[in-house]
Amino acid sequence: MVMFWVSLLAISILLYVLLDGVDLGVGLLFGLAKGEERRAGMLSAVAPIWDGNETWLVVTAVILWGAFPLVYATLLSAFYLPVIVMLLGLILRGVAFEFRYKTRRLRWIWDVSFAGGSLIATFIQGMTVGALVEGLQFTNGEYSGGTVGWLTPFAILCGIGLCLGYALLGACWLVRKCEAEVRDVARGQIPVLAVGVLAFLAVVFAYALADHLPILHRWIDRPYLFVFPAMGALAATVLALSIVNHNDDLPFYMVALIFVSAFGTLALSFWPYMIPFAITVDGAAAPPSSLAFMFWGCGLIVFPLMLIYTLISYRVFRGKVGETAGYH
Amino acid sequence: MDMTALLLSRIQFAFTITFHIIFPSFTIGLAAWLTVLEALRLATGRPVYRVIFDFWLKIFGVAFGMGVVSGIVMAFQFGTNWSVLSKMTGPIQGPLLMYETFWAFMLEASFFGVLIFGRSRVPPWFYLFSTAMVALGTSFSAFWIMVNNSWMQVPSGYVLENGVFAPNDWTKIVFNSVVWSRFPHMLLASYLTGAFCVAATGAWYLLRKVYHAESRIMLRMGLGLAAALIPIQLLFGHLVGGYVNTYQPSKMAAIEGRWNDEKPGSEVLFAWPDVQNRRNLFAITLPPPLGSLIDSDSFTAAETGLNSIPPENWPPVVIPFFAFRIMVGCGLVMLGLAWVGSYFSYRHRLAYIRPLLWLTFFSFPLPFIAIITGWFTAEVGRQPWAVFGVLRTADAMTPFLTTQEATISLVIFCAVYAFIFLFGTFYIYRLIRSGPARKPFDIPQLAVPNRPMSLADDGPIQLPSHVGAGE
Numbered sequence: 162m163v164m165f166w167v168s169l170l171a172i173s174i175l176l177y178v179l180l181d182g183v184d185l186g187v188g189l190l191f192g193l194a195k196g197e198e199r200r201a202g203m204l205s206a207v208a209p210i211w212d213g214n215e216t217w218l219v220v221t222a223v224i225l226w227g228a229f230p231l232v233y234a235t236l237l238s239a240f241y242l243p244v245i246v247m248l249l250g251l252i253l254r255g256v257a258f259e260f261r262y263k264t265r266r267l268r269w270i271w272d273v274s275f276a277g278g279s280l281i282a283t284f285i286q287g288m289t290v291g292a293l294v295e296g297l298q299f300t301n302g303e304y305s306g307g308t309v310g311w312l313t314p315f316a317i318l319c320g321i322g323l324c325l326g327y328a329l330l331g332a333c334w335l336v337r338k339c340e341a342e343v344r345d346v347a348r349g350q351i352p353v354l355a356v357g358v359l360a361f362l363a364v365v366f367a368y369a370l371a372d373h374l375p376i377l378h379r380w381i382d383r384p385y386l387f388v389f390p391a392m393g394a395l396a397a398t399v400l401a402l403s404i405v406n407h408n409d410d411l412p413f414y415m416v417a418l419i420f421v422s423a424f425g426t427l428a429l430s431f432w433p434y435m436i437p438f439a440i441t442v443d444g445a446a447a448p449p450s451s452l453a454f455m456f457w458g459c460g461l462i463v464f465p466l467m468l469i470y471t472l473i474s475y476r477v478f479r480g481k482v483g484e485t486a487g488y489h
Numbered sequence: 490m491d492m493t494a495l496l497l498s499r500i501q502f503a504f505t506i507t508f509h510i511i512f513p514s515f516t517i518g519l520a521a522w523l524t525v526l527e528a529l530r531l532a533t534g535r536p537v538y539r540v541i542f543d544f545w546l547k548i549f550g551v552a553f554g555m556g557v558v559s560g561i562v563m564a565f566q567f568g569t570n571w572s573v574l575s576k577m578t579g580p581i582q583g584p585l586l587m588y589e590t591f592w593a594f595m596l597e598a599s600f601f602g603v604l605i606f607g608r609s610r611v612p613p614w615f616y617l618f619s620t621a622m623v624a625l626g627t628s629f630s631a632f633w634i635m636v637n638n639s640w641m642q643v644p645s646g647y648v649l650e651n652g653v654f655a656p657n658d659w660t661k662i663v664f665n666s667v668v669w670s671r672f673p674h675m676l677l678a679s680y681l682t683g684a685f686c687v688a689a690t691g692a693w694y695l696l697r698k699v700y701h702a703e704s705r706i707m708l709r710m711g712l713g714l715a716a717a718l719i720p721i722q723l724l725f726g727h728l729v730g731g732y733v734n735t736y737q738p739s740k741m742a743a744i745e746g747r748w749n750d751e752k753p754g755s756e757v758l759f760a761w762p763d764v765q766n767r768r769n770l771f772a773i774t775l776p777p778p779l780g781s782l783i784d785s786d787s788f789t790a791a792e793t794g795l796n797s798i799p800p801e802n803w804p805p806v807v808i809p810f811f812a813f814r815i816m817v818g819c820g821l822v823m824l825g826l827a828w829v830g831s832y833f834s835y836r837h838r839l840a841y842i843r844p845l846l847w848l849t850f851f852s853f854p855l856p857f858i859a860i861i862t863g864w865f866t867a868e869v870g871r872q873p874w875a876v877f878g879v880l881r882t883a884d885a886m887t888p889f890l891t892t893q894e895a896t897i898s899l900v901i902f903c904a905v906y907a908f909i910f911l912f913g914t915f916y917i918y919r920l921i922r923s924g925p926a927r928k929p930f931d932i933p934q935l936a937v938p939n940r941p942m943s944l945a946d947d948g949p950i951q952l953p954s955h956v957g958a959g960e
Contacts, residue, residue, distance in 0.1 A: 212557075215561070216594060218561075219561055219564050219590055220590060220591075220594070222564045222565055222568075223564060223583065223586050223587040223590045223591075224587065226564075226567070226568065226575060226579050226582070226583035226586060226587070227579065227580075227583030227584040227586065227587040228583070230575060230576055230578075230579020230580060230583055230653075231576055231579075233568045233575055233576075233579060233583070234568050234572040234573070234575040234576035234579065235572065235576075236568070237565055237567075237568025237569045237572065237575075238568060238569055238570075238572035238887040238889070238890070241569050241570075241887070241890065241894050241898070242894055242897060242898065244565055244568075244569055245565075245569060245898045245901070245902070246901070248561060248562055248565055249901060249902070249905045251561070252558055252559075252561065252562070252905065252909065253905060253909070255558055256558065256909050256912075256913070259554065260912060260916075263916065303888070303889075304889065305889070307889070308891055308893065308894055447579060447580040447583065447584075448580050448650070448653070448655040448656065450580075450655065450656045450657060450659070451580040451581070451583065451584050451655070451656055454584050454656065454659050455584045455587055455588075458584075458588055458591075459584075459587050459588060459591040459592075463591045463592065463594075463595055464591065466595060467591070467594055467595065470595075470599065
């Protein structure tokens with residue numbers, strides 16, 4: 162039962178990163194784009210999907226609370242200010258999406274909110290992962306790092322890294338969904354972003370190995386784990402080829418694959434720790450009666466239905482969006 | 490333990506959840522009203538019901554979106570500010586919240602989509618069914634939230650293991666008797682909110698002499714529904730009082746402003762509770778046994794006073810005392826308005842009595858005030874406990890939270906909420922002011938169930954080509 166909820170949690174986090182990563186990334190690139198036409202084109206590429214994507218963050222939160230309350234409580238309280246600022250960033254950009262077209266004179270406010278909210282949320286998510294990899298300070302099982310215990314150069318590096326990563330996802334999505342100028346600009350951004358992301362991933366991986374020797378041993382003991390980094394490398398190669406060949410669909414899937422491999426590498430490196438070297442999966446799991454109650458009422462049927470629904474809604478909006486149609 | 494951080498955390502939770510409850514209470518009521526409208530349209534075939542349905546569906550979309558957005562914060566706030574609570578009660582509150590989220594997701598995903606896209610694609614009975622499912626779904630959400638909160642009021646079905654509340658009987662938790670008075674109380678409150686907003690809108694149009702047919706229907710149905718529901722609501726309110734009296738004597742004593750044990754009890758109508766000296770100033774009191782009759786349905790029952798409860802277990806007396814009276818006051822004003830209004834509406838004279846129309850128009854904040862003060866009574870009255878009798882609010886807080894952090898978060902919450910929600914509320918106001926469109930309304934091209942607010946889009950705005958946005 163614990164493994165069941167670990168899997169659901171992993172699926173939810175991965176889906177959140179891949180899906181919301183797309184529209185957060187588009188939000189980041191939106192801040193760089195000039196001209197109403199291009200901006201409207203970018204927005205219409207993510208308009209039908211952003212809210213559904215964000216749902217997976219809430220799903221992640223409630224799975225954490227219900228199935229792993231200790232992690233939920235520790236994580237959210239240790240990252241107090243970052244979590245709240247991230248939430249408000251997400252709210253701001255969400256509302257900006259809706260209100261942008263209600264006004265002409267004040268549109269710049271919503272544009273700033275959209276790009277700024279995306280930037281804040283992305284940076285904080287990356288920084289959180291970085292701080293977790295580096296290890297938070299714990300005393301007797303309780304967080305003792307203080308107000309800004311998560312603020313380290315490595316965490317900041319990870320925040321920047323995730324900005325690059327989401328921007329890359331966003332660029333690939335724009336290539337896939339758009340045409341003409343929006344697509345061409347995005348395609349030009351991909352190589353720069355991709356090199357940045359890969360370099361960053363290599364640095365993080367090397368750092369994690371050097372900093373935590375037990376992880377290094379794990380990788381040496383189980384060489385088959387290298388399938389994940391290898392998958393990432395392969396995906397990077399195909400990504401490069403598909404850019405050269407001006408393929409519109411492949412880059413997105415390859416970047417998604419790179420994200421999956423990075424996620425897998427990270428998860429396997431620290432297994433069975435959920436908060437590295439402080440809280441394990443079994444230590445955090447809720448009592449069996451809670452897990453079973455959620456299994457029958459939510460996990461068994463409703464969760465698969467949610468996945469199917471997500472799949473269907475993406476199929477409905479498949480193909481290119483017309484650049485001039487806009488979403489309003 | 491930082492006492493200022495505790496106070497700020499409580500204010501922050503109260504602020505965000507007060508903001509949040511405004512929208513769900515409105516949408517739960519609206520969803521039920523939409524179902525009624527669609528059923529009427531099917532039964533009578535009158536196009537006016539379709540016009541009203543389409544109009545309120547738009548408003549439903551915006552309010553629903555605001556509810557979702559402000560609700561996201563709630564899923565995280567237990568962990569950020571109340572980490573001890575969420576660690577200890579996670580095995581019970583977590584699953585309940587998960588039921589709420591997952592089931593709401595499914596509602597949002599499937600049937601709301603039909604409401605938006607389906608008019609021309611599904612048979613009429615299925616469209617009605619979908620509307621009913623959306624209404625049912627919002628009620629389900631409310632149900633799980635009420636189960637969750639009722640468990641904090643009257644915890645049951647658990648054992649304390651290693652400092653964690655481990656559930657050992659889910660039927661006791663979900664079918665807690667307390668839920669079955671509190672859930673209908675909240676549901677009816679939402680229906681009344683919907684009813685009064687609809688009636689007030691109708692009155693407004695009549696006063697402005699626009700949308701004559703639509704406004705009469707809104708007014709008649711809104712007031713009629715309220716006239717029928719308020720007595721039932723008063724009954725459920727009384728039942729809720731019954732559980733408070735049984736399980737939470739400290740809350741009851743604060744609500745009643747009762748200092749000494751009485752047998753049988755008297756009833757304080759109005760007073761200024763002087764907590765320092767443990768007495769009421771300027772009290773208007775009804776003689777015994779009216780207090781016992783109201784609180785315990787008995788002529789002779791003993792009622793507990795605050796003096797026999799240790800002061801460290803007292804709630805802040807003044808807040809529940811006044812919040813409760815404001816709630817009941819709003820309820821009684823709404824009752825009077827609904828009955829008088831319905832009477833004249835039945836006699837077809839309401840449209841000519843302008844003062845009554847004005848009163849109805851200005852009545853729309855009443856149900857919101859009643860809901861918010863009702864929740865203040867329930868939640869502040871529960872203090873100093875987070876989980877009544879078992880876990881104190883002070884012990885439930887994140888132990889290492891500092892005043893500085895709590896201040897920063899509260900300030901940015903207030904700033905962002907004020908910015909966003911004033912805009913949203915203004916937007917709903919603008920929608921209502923402009924009124925229903927007589928032609929069947931077109932579904933915006935890319936409106937999707939996950940973006941309920943997109944329903945209310947007015948169509949493309951022509952862009953001036955020489956102004957680049959964002960510069």
